Amino acid sequence: MVSITETQKIGVGLTSFGLFFLLFGVLLYFDSVLLAFGNVLFLAGLAIIIGLRRTASFFFQKQKLRGSTFFLGGIALVLFRWPVIGMAVESYGFVLLFRSFFPVVFGFLSSLMNIPYFNVGNMSSMV
Template sequence: MITITEFQKIGVGITGFGIFFVLFGILLYFDSVLLAFGNILFLAGLAIIIGLRRTFTFFFQRPKLKGTSFFLGGILVVLFRWPVIGMILETYGFVTLFNFSNIMLKMDLQYENTERTELPSANMDIIFNFLWTLPDKHRIYDHTRQKHL
């Protein structure tokens, strides 16, 4: 069981508000103020959850510099009030930063190897390990696989 401190709970709340403001800014036709506020809250919440040093080392690893530059550049473009271009850059940077194609491939391989209980290492191990502990995971995963086939 993962223990979360009170300080990290505050970080989760700040990150949640950041995601809310980003989604609300997109809903209101790319309102640049809401998007910028959401981006700042998201990054601040992330830094509170995992710490400043870990946040810095996560974003500025050599293989992740391309994704980091697009993500942070997109935030900067949103701050300069070009929200559509900024969100496109942020989305590309986010996908590049977390490398979702490798994660889905590893999860697919894990699903086919049901005798293993651990998930292979990836950028988002914590989320997938949590999802792997859910009781109806195979039914949910089968449903999503059938949609894509």
């Protein structure tokens, strides 16, 4: 089992609040203050979870520089009160940055379908 430190728990909380504020900012018609606050919390939480050095090395790898530029540029646009354009640019950068993680996430989500009571396709056998 993976042990998590108290500092990393704080980072998970900050990241969760960041994602909440991002979602809430989008639901409230791209409220720039909520989106900016969510971006700051998300990046702070990410830096606390994996550390400042590893965060910087992740964002500034040569092959991920284009995605980092779009992602951080989108955050800057949101901070400069261009929320719709900023979120579009940030989303494109997010996809470029984390596209190598998508197969892992989809594999995990497909493994959830093998858990009883989550398997929607096999509901007739439960009745």
